[in-house]
Amino acid sequence: MDAIHAFEHLPHKTIERLSQYRRALLICLEEGKSHIFSHEIARIQHITPVQVRRDLMLIGYSGTLRKGYNIEQLIELIGEIIDSEEMIKVAVMGLGDLGHAILNYFNGKRSKLSIVAGFDVNPKKIGTVFNGVPCYPVEQIQEIINRENISIGIITVPAKQAPVTAGRLIKAGIKGILNYTPTPIQVPEDVYLEEYDMITTLEKLAFYVKLANDKNKL
Amino acid sequence: MDAIHAFEHLPHKTIERLSQYRRALLICLEEGKSHIFSHEIARIQHITPVQVRRDLMLIGYSGTLRKGYNIEQLIELIGEIIDSEEMIKVAVMGLGDLGHAILNYFNGKRSKLSIVAGFDVNPKKIGTVFNGVPCYPVEQIQEIINRENISIGIITVPAKQAPVTAGRLIKAGIKGILNYTPTPIQVPEDVYLEEYDMITTLEKLAFYVKLANDKNKL
DNA sequence: GTAAGTTTGTTAAAAAGTTAACAACGCAAA
DNA sequence: TTTGCGTTGTTAACTTTTTAACAAACTTAC
Known part of the structure; x- marks a missing residue:
C-alpha cells in the first residue's frame, strides 16, 4: 500500500525512461541474456549509467553486484509500476x-x-x-x-x-x-x-x- | 556577430518552444491578427505567460506595453534564429x-x-x-x-x-x-x-x- | 490629472532533473 | 591471503528549467 503510493511521485522523466528500459530489456531477453549492467542499459538509451541506477533505486529494485540486474525481474517490476491492472x-x-x-x-x-x-x-x-x-x-x-x-x-x-x-x-x-x-x-x-x-x-x-x-x- | 553567438546558448527547451510559437503565430496571422499577448500564446501552448515572456526576452524581442507582440516581426525574428540561411x-x-x-x-x-x-x-x-x-x-x-x-x-x-x-x-x-x-x-x-x-x-x-x-x- | 488596471521585462527563488563522488561489496588474480 | 578492479546504491552538488515577484510603463476611466 505504501509502496504503491510511492510510485505516484516518480519523476515524469523516470516514467518515460522506465517505458524505454522495458522495451530495451525485452529485446535483450529475446537475445537470451539474463542479466544486464547499468552501463549497458545506459548506452542503449543514450544516458548515463548513474541515471539508470538512480531510476532503479527510485522504484526500489536492487541488482546484484558485478552481475547487474535480472532482466526478467526488472521487466516484471516495471510492468507492475507503469501498467494498469485492467486493460x-x-x-x-x-x-x-x-x-x-x-x-x-x-x-x-x-x-x-x-x-x-x-x-x-x-x-x-x-x-x-x-x-x-x-x-x-x-x-x-x-x-x-x-x-x-x-x-x-x-x-x-x-x-x-x-x-x-x-x-x-x-x-x-x-x-x-x-x-x-x-x-x-x-x-x-x-x-x-x-x-x-x-x-x-x-x-x-x-x-x-x-x-x-x-x-x-x- | 555578438548577437548570433548568444543564440548558441539558448536553452534547448526555448528552441523547441520558439518553433511552436512560430507555428501558432502563423495561424494567428492567417486569421488577420497583428498583435498577440503573452498570455494568448501561453494558452495555446499550455504554458505560463511568464515562460513566454522569458523566452522572448532571451531572444531579445520586445513587445509593446498593453498591445502585446507584433506577430509578423516575431515570426521574422524566430526565423532568423532557428532557420538556416541556406535550405x-x-x-x-x-x-x-x-x-x-x-x-x-x-x-x-x-x-x-x-x-x-x-x-x-x-x-x-x-x-x-x-x-x-x-x-x-x-x-x-x-x-x-x-x-x-x-x-x-x-x-x-x-x-x-x-x-x-x-x-x-x-x-x-x-x-x-x-x-x-x-x-x-x-x-x-x-x-x-x-x-x-x-x-x-x-x-x-x-x-x-x-x-x-x-x-x-x- | 490622478487612480486603477494591464501588460511587459527582469531578477530572484524554487523545483526538477542530471551528474559527480564515493562507500560498500564481492570477484579474480597474484 | 591480500590487492586491485568493477559494479551497485546513495547522498550531495550542480545544472537546467520553471515559477514567483515586482517595478516600469502605458491606457483608460473617472
Whole structure:
C-alpha cells in the first residue's frame, strides 16, 4: 500500500525512461541474456549509467553486484509500476497514413494497452478492419467509447481537424488524449493531454545541425 | 556577430518552444491578427505567460506595453534564429505509412527546411513521386545525399531495420538523424540524434490516466 | 490629472532533473 | 591471503528549467 503510493511521485522523466528500459530489456531477453549492467542499459538509451541506477533505486529494485540486474525481474517490476491492472483501451481518431503507422508499430505488443477502435469520416473506410482494429464512423464515437470502455484517444486526423476531433473525444468522456498533429488543442483539467508534434522535433534538429555547421566554418 | 553567438546558448527547451510559437503565430496571422499577448500564446501552448515572456526576452524581442507582440516581426525574428540561411535538405528513409504521413504534414510549409528525397527497398515504390518527393533505392543513398547536399535523415522504416538504416545514413555522411521507430540507434558524436518514439509517449499517458483513475476510486 | 488596471521585462527563488563522488561489496588474480 | 578492479546504491552538488515577484510603463476611466 505504501509502496504503491510511492510510485505516484516518480519523476515524469523516470516514467518515460522506465517505458524505454522495458522495451530495451525485452529485446535483450529475446537475445537470451539474463542479466544486464547499468552501463549497458545506459548506452542503449543514450544516458548515463548513474541515471539508470538512480531510476532503479527510485522504484526500489536492487541488482546484484558485478552481475547487474535480472532482466526478467526488472521487466516484471516495471510492468507492475507503469501498467494498469485492467486493460487500458485506446481509440485512434483518423485512419490515414499516420493512424495506420501507429497501428503497425503498436501491433498488439503491449499486453495491458490495446487499440480497439478506429474512427474516420471516409465512408470507404467505415466497416473495414485494419490490423485487427475495426473502423467506425465518427458519429458513433460516444456509443463505442462507452461500450468498449475506451479511456485514451490518439488524434491522427489532418491538422486542421485536430481541435474538433479533440472536442468529440472530450465530449465522449475520454480520460487522456495523445495529439500527433501539429495543431495544439485545448482540454479541460481532468483530461490528461500529451502533445507530440513531429515538426517541432525536426526544426529543433535542424537548428542544432545548423549550429554545428556554423561552428565548423569558423 | 555578438548577437548570433548568444543564440548558441539558448536553452534547448526555448528552441523547441520558439518553433511552436512560430507555428501558432502563423495561424494567428492567417486569421488577420497583428498583435498577440503573452498570455494568448501561453494558452495555446499550455504554458505560463511568464515562460513566454522569458523566452522572448532571451531572444531579445520586445513587445509593446498593453498591445502585446507584433506577430509578423516575431515570426521574422524566430526565423532568423532557428532557420538556416541556406535550405536544409532532408531525406525520409522508408516510404511506408509513417513516411507518407510525415510528407503529408510537412508538405512544403517550412521555407528553409525541405524534404527532397525518399528511400525505400520496395521495388514498386522506386521511381514514384509522392507529394513531390521522389523515391530512390537505398543503394543510391550515398549518391543522392551528396548530389542533393542532404544533411538530415528521418528514419521511418520498420523498427527492426532502424539500426541498419541509421548505419547507412551515417556512412553517407548525414549530420542529423530523427528516429521515429521504437528501436534506439547508436550514432557517432558528430551526428546529432533525436529519438522520437511513439510508444513511450503512449505508455506515459496510460500511466497518468491510470493514476488519475486510481485516485478517483479512493 | 490622478487612480486603477494591464501588460511587459527582469531578477530572484524554487523545483526538477542530471551528474559527480564515493562507500560498500564481492570477484579474480597474484 | 591480500590487492586491485568493477559494479551497485546513495547522498550531495550542480545544472537546467520553471515559477514567483515586482517595478516600469502605458491606457483608460473617472
